[in-house]
Amino acid sequence: MVLTSSTMLVLNSDAPFFSLLDTVSDKIISLDDFRECKGLLVMFISRHCPFVKHIKTELAKLGYDYQDKNLGIVAISSNDVVNYPDDSPDNLKLMAQEEGFNFPICYDENQDIAKAYKAACTPDFYLFDHNLKLVYRGQLDDSRPSLNIPVTGKDLRSSIDALLLDQSIEIEQKPSVGCNIKWKLGNEPEYFN
Structure with a gap:
């Protein structure tokens, strides 16, 4: 594990488009699914990361506390599953079931979505408004x-x-602050080096 901080994407940035497989429903989830929401929370997570394990109960609470508030929530895992099999789609689905997550957990196999968001760590949080403009990025809270x-x-x-x-x-x-995203060999983004 390499302790890593968010890149802090520039506020007012447009939400990068994504279209990914939800590991729980086996349906494709895309940015377009959230265009009618008042806001969208995009979270980069990992099953094996101790920082995500530390907050997983709060992630489940977020899903339930905001389920009727017109807030879209999606989690994305972008880790290399060859070297980190705990983050495979099947294990992400198991995590969602174990923790009672009521939001999609999508798998970013080629890591392009993580790069588009300039995600660097797990957990990493991005909150967008109804125009899909970035209004918050950073930490859940001060706990570690x-x-x-x-x-x-x-x-x-x-x-x-x-x-x-x-x-x-x-x-x-x-x-x-959390674990670095586990990039595939030779796939590390420029902003991460």
Whole structure:
């Protein structure tokens, strides 16, 4: 594991397009599926990463707490499954079932979507408004596996709540920290080196 921080994609960036297989439903999920939502949360996650394991219960709570609030949520895993088989589509599906995730977990096999979002770590969070413009990127909260700080999701939740109430997002946007995305050999993006 290499401790890695978010690249902090420029605010007001357009949501990069994606069209990926949802490991749970076996259906294709695309950015177009969320165009009628008031907001969209895109999360880059991993099954094996201790930083994601630390917050997985909060991720499930996010899904349930916002399921009736017109917020689209999608998780994406982009890790190389040859070297990290815990992140295979079958294991992602198992993770969703074990944790009770009610949002799609998509598999980015060629890692193009991670590159388009300039994702660097798991977890990595991107919140877009109804125009699919980036309004928040960064951490869930200040908790980390090695710290004695409870997982609350306060940074991300306050940003989502402000978005849904048509308010500006006032919170300081701090980078997420976690495991680096496991790039396939020779596929590392320029922004990651």
